[in-house]
Amino acid sequence: MKSKLKLLIVLFWIFFKIAPVTFGGGYAMIPLIERQFVHKKQWLNMKDVSDIFALSGTAPGAIAVNCATFIGYRFGGVLGAIAALAGVLFPTVIIVCFLSIFFILFKDNSYFESAFLGIRAAVVALILYAAIEISKTALLDKSTFILCAGMVVMMLVFHLHPIIAIFLGALFGIMIVKVKKRLGIAVRLEKIQEPQKGKRAG
Structure with missing residues (x-):
């Protein structure tokens, strides 16, 4: 308690x-x-x-x-x-x-x-x-970077509503993962942690 x-x-x-x-x-x-x-x-x-x-x-x-x-x-x-x-x-x-x-x-x-x-x-x-x-x-790879840049342009140029941008981001995220899996491309959902200096990897 x-x-x-x-x-x-x-x-x-x-x-x-x-x-x-x-x-x-x-x-x-x-x-x-x-x-x-x-x-x-x-x-x-x-x-x-x-x-x-x-x-x-x-x-x-x-x-x-x-x-x-x-x-x-x-x-x-x-x-x-x-x-x-x-x-x-x-x-x-x-x-x-x-x-x-x-x-x-x-x-x-x-x-x-x-x-x-x-x-x-x-x-x-x-x-x-x-x-x-x-x-x-x-921003894990090129696809997430391009998606981010595209959303910035859409909001700056076309004044896309933030809520719509979030839902579009979710939709495009699902599409990107599905396309990558079909093409046999490794899907990264988290950033790979680099080993600290002075320590051996593995």
Whole structure:
């Protein structure tokens, strides 16, 4: 019972710390999720993080909320999902309320506008970093790279809806695997881990 309670507190506290710095949406959480769950706790790897954010993007609702719910449920069941969800929502609600007041009072203040200009630039950096980290486990070969590039072009040029892009990605992924199997080409579903320097392979 104590270990379960401790796990719920840990889940709540991790997302409580993450939520205030996820300006710009859920994808800005990825570097923080990586730091807390991959490096510190070692509960997840980057492939798990990529899968969780892919699911969070396809499910209805905010990505940050969905991500917290998925991770909380994975490690603590229903109570874990509730603890993680409370952790990500509680500070966000408080911060939004304060920001709303500050925005009304200082919306024409040059320092306030300059601060948000810097925050928006930092958010772009966070999302770019997240994209690079996810690409390490998502772009496995030429076919996945071409699929990624094609989806970027479709969204930039034809303004393809993100949800449609996700479903098309799933459809093309199934097609690529089927075609490769029929042609006798080896199918890679995970990136091959290179042996660490100083250690013998095998």
